[in-house]
Amino acid sequence: MYGLVRAPEIGREGLTWFNVPEPLSLKDLRGRIVVLDFWTYCCINCVQVLPTLRRLEETYPREVAVIGVHSPKFAAERDPAAVAHAIKRYDIRHPVVHDPYMTLWDEYAVRAWPTLVLIGPDGKVIGQMSGEPDPDLLVQGIGDLIANLGGVCALMPGDLPLTLEEPVRGPLAFPGKVKPLPGPEKRWAVADGGHHRIVVCETDGRVVARYGTGLPGMDDGPAEAASFTSPQGLACTADAIFVADTGNHLVRRIDLHTGLVSTVAGLGFRGMPVCEGGPADRTPLASPWDLEIAGDTLFVANAGTHQLLTIDLAGGHMASLAGTGGENIHDGPARRALLAQPSGLALAPDGSALYFADSETSALRKVMLTGAQPEVRTLVGRGLFDFGLADGHLSEARMQHPLGVAVMPDGRIAVADSYNHAIRLVDEAAGTVETVRLGTLRCEGSACRRPLSEPAGLWAKGPDSLLVADTNNHRVVEVDLSARRLRPWLG
Numbered sequence: 152m153y154g155l156v157r158a159p160e161i162g163r164e165g166l167t168w169f170n171v172p173e174p175l176s177l178k179d180l181r182g183r184i185v186v187l188d189f190w191t192y193c194c195i196n197c198v199q200v201l202p203t204l205r206r207l208e209e210t211y212p213r214e215v216a217v218i219g220v221h222s223p224k225f226a227a228e229r230d231p232a233a234v235a236h237a238i239k240r241y242d243i244r245h246p247v248v249h250d251p252y253m254t255l256w257d258e259y260a261v262r263a264w265p266t267l268v269l270i271g272p273d274g275k276v277i278g279q280m281s282g283e284p285d286p287d288l289l290v291q292g293i294g295d296l297i298a299n300l301g302g303v304c305a306l307m308p309g310d311l312p313l314t315l316e317e318p319v320r321g322p323l324a325f326p327g328k329v330k331p332l333p334g335p336e337k338r339w340a341v342a343d344g345g346h347h348r349i350v351v352c353e354t355d356g357r358v359v360a361r362y363g364t365g366l367p368g369m370d371d372g373p374a375e376a377a378s379f380t381s382p383q384g385l386a387c388t389a390d391a392i393f394v395a396d397t398g399n400h401l402v403r404r405i406d407l408h409t410g411l412v413s414t415v416a417g418l419g420f421r422g423m424p425v426c427e428g429g430p431a432d433r434t435p436l437a438s439p440w441d442l443e444i445a446g447d448t449l450f451v452a453n454a455g456t457h458q459l460l461t462i463d464l465a466g467g468h469m470a471s472l473a474g475t476g477g478e479n480i481h482d483g484p485a486r487r488a489l490l491a492q493p494s495g496l497a498l499a500p501d502g503s504a505l506y507f508a509d510s511e512t513s514a515l516r517k518v519m520l521t522g523a524q525p526e527v528r529t530l531v532g533r534g535l536f537d538f539g540l541a542d543g544h545l546s547e548a549r550m551q552h553p554l555g556v557a558v559m560p561d562g563r564i565a566v567a568d569s570y571n572h573a574i575r576l577v578d579e580a581a582g583t584v585e586t587v588r589l590g591t592l593r594c595e596g597s598a599c600r601r602p603l604s605e606p607a608g609l610w611a612k613g614p615d616s617l618l619v620a621d622t623n624n625h626r627v628v629e630v631d632l633s634a635r636r637l638r639p640w641l642g
Contacts (some may be wrong), residue, residue, distance in 0.1 A: 155444050158177055159177060161187070162174050168249070169249070170314060176338045179311075179332050180216050186271035186293075187259070188200065188220065188267055189223045189255075189265060190222065190264060191221060192221070192228060193225055193570075202270035210290055211294070211360055213310065214497065216245075216311060217246075218245065222250050223344060224264070227312055227550070227570035235604070236638045240325045241624075244313065246359065250576055251349035266280070266281045267279065267280050272300060323345070323346070324348070324364070325344045326342060326625070326627060327607050328608035329346045329610050332351070332387045332478070333387065337612075338354070339352045342394070342608070343382075344382055347365060347381060349379070354384045354612075358641070360374070360410075363379045363382075369399040370412075380399045381397050382403075384440050386449060387444075391405060392404070393449055395439040395441055397439060397454075399417070401417035401418075417436040421534065422455040424479075425470070428469050436451070436453055437454070441493075441494060443498050443505065452507060455473050456476050456526060457490045458474035458475075458490060459473040459496075459637060472490050473525060474484035480595070484526060485527050490509055490512075494510040494553075495507060495510075495554045498558070499517075502520065503579075505520050506565050508554055510569070511535060513551050515564065515577060516529045516530060516531020529583060531549075532550065539574065542584050553567060555609045557617070559611050559615075560611060562579070565609055565617055567607060567620070572603045585630070589630070591635070592636055594636070603624070607621055608621060619637075626639060
């Protein structure tokens with residue numbers, strides 16, 4: 152007997168399965184060690200576990216079966232189509248069962264994302280662990296378990312049948328942030344996350360340069376040989392594009408004169424909260440999601456530790472700007488404040504504040520950079536589980552997992568309200584939030600056929616114009632508020 156309690160059945164009627172031709176039951180998995188990964192696709196800690204699970208699958212391809220149990224936090228995550236996009240975006244290759252009303256979550260007594268439940272070859276629960284496991288210890292522990300179980304190999308059936316979707320074709324795949332390159336040529340950089348590269352475009356959307364092989368990796372070097380992994384964020388100067396190389400836990404630099412890619416910060420593995428700081432090239436990061444720049448100061452949204460960081464590019468020093476590493480919403484002195492997965496950054500034109508989309512609290516917040524010490528203030532948002540779609544006064548407005556933020560020329564703050572598939576305009580002076588009514592805009596071509604789907608980034612192209620990364624539609628669109636027009640721009 153391997154375990155003491157028989158595992159609740161996962162093959163339930165009415166649940167949607169992905170990556171397999173038909174639903175699986177525990178009977179189908181007997182003879183293997185089963186790892187149930189309770190996750191939700193908004194959760195950065197869940198995303199950071201995926202490479203460890205991939206390594207586990209590759210190390211023990213027949214002895215272990217990883218099954219994702221998608222247990223949604225946000226209302227938008229209950230949609231099976233949204234889950235399908237996330238599975239493709241994160242290149243998940245194991246079976247996933249979508250449990251929109253948390254039935255399996257409750258029956259397995261799960262209390263936090265992520266949680267791994269281990270089931271023995273006899274279908275009984277062996278153990279459970281919450282949080283991100285140490286990759287080496289998990290792989291070693293499962294290996295020891297396989298050795299101790301003895302006759303497991305004799306019980307193993309054949310390989311699990313998988314039905315994986317084809318990769319996205321076309322100019323873009325799951326684009327992240329869109330940022331301008333300073334200079335008279337008016338070019339734009341796009342984080343082409345699904346293709347693991349950076350794209351540079353003319354102001355009309357014509358592609359003029361690409362950086363990266365198109366395959367995941369973290370090689371420095373010439374543009375055509377360098378590699379990124381799921382880059383999400385950008386900051387640009389006249390000479391360089393700085394890249395939040397999210398999947399590699401790095402900040403990279405593209406030299407626009409030579410095309411050479413180099414590493415600025417991070418060590419290529421997931422780091423812990425940054426407290427005292429230190430040399431940027433010797434300090435590990437955790438899923439950096441966006442960047443901003445002012446002079447020699449690079450601001451980093453370090454989503455995986457719920458912090459904002461700064462890098463002194465001249466001296467190569469990294470320091471904490473805001474957040475303790477704890478996950479919540481709490482204002483005040485920046486280093487004592489609590490953030491929750493900051494994912495989008497935009498500087499005020501006068502440099503007085505850094506606005507950020509705090510995605511897990513569905514909040515728009517800012518760090519005041521003037522005064523004796525930086526201070527965090529919340530404009531919209533209230534708690535980790537307070538979300539919705541509501542306009543009106545800042546105190547009453549609600550968003551749902553926003554990912555992008557930009558400051559308009561007139562001072563309004565545009566927000567990519569990702570899980571509401573919406574663009575929100577925040578008037579800080581008036582204290583109001585309004586939703587751009589995209590359905591009332593005149594649209595052109597393919598823009599008419601596809602509504603926005605989880606926009607992840609946006610930036611002001613002109614006084615009343617926004618470029619919006621329409622992530623799940625694999626394109627960037629232009630929203631012209633004065634002309635009341637929506638048109639394709641790239642993709």
